[in-house]
Amino acid sequence: MGKDLKGKELGKGITQRKDGTYMARYVDKYRKRRTFYDKNLKMLKIKLEKEKYNSKYGTTLENGVTLQEWFDEFIILYKKGRVKNTTVYRIYQTFSPCKKII
Known part of the structure; x- marks a missing residue:
């Protein structure tokens, strides 16, 4: 579980960098690591869930x-x-x- 700069838990695969940008990582169905960055944590979580879904069920x-x-x-x-x-x-x-x- 990743943490932000204040020590708050962000969720699995999500961390906050020193510059304040949030980073999310996951491994797709082809076993490639995908990384996403965003200043807004909520938008990053939405983007991460969307990509995980597309990786698993996408065409x-x-x-x-x-x-x-x-x-x-x-x-x-x-x-x-x-x-x-x-x-x-x-x-x-x-x-x-x-x-x-x-």
Whole structure:
């Protein structure tokens, strides 16, 4: 548990630097340490929780490609023209029932 300059507990992974800036760290699902800085403790905690949630449940892959972009590329490269259109339709339905077909 980190502490601020006055000795108050801030929470797990949050500390205050000598210049008064708060720092938060956590390890994401790819085992990379992420660090955030902010002068406002409340905003830092919000940012930290948002990033933890996106790391755990987000759809962005490690290289910055979203799952939807990867799926669309996969369909175009490996399925279109090789399988029947109804198969492509069913794959899209299974992946996302609300998604329009290319």
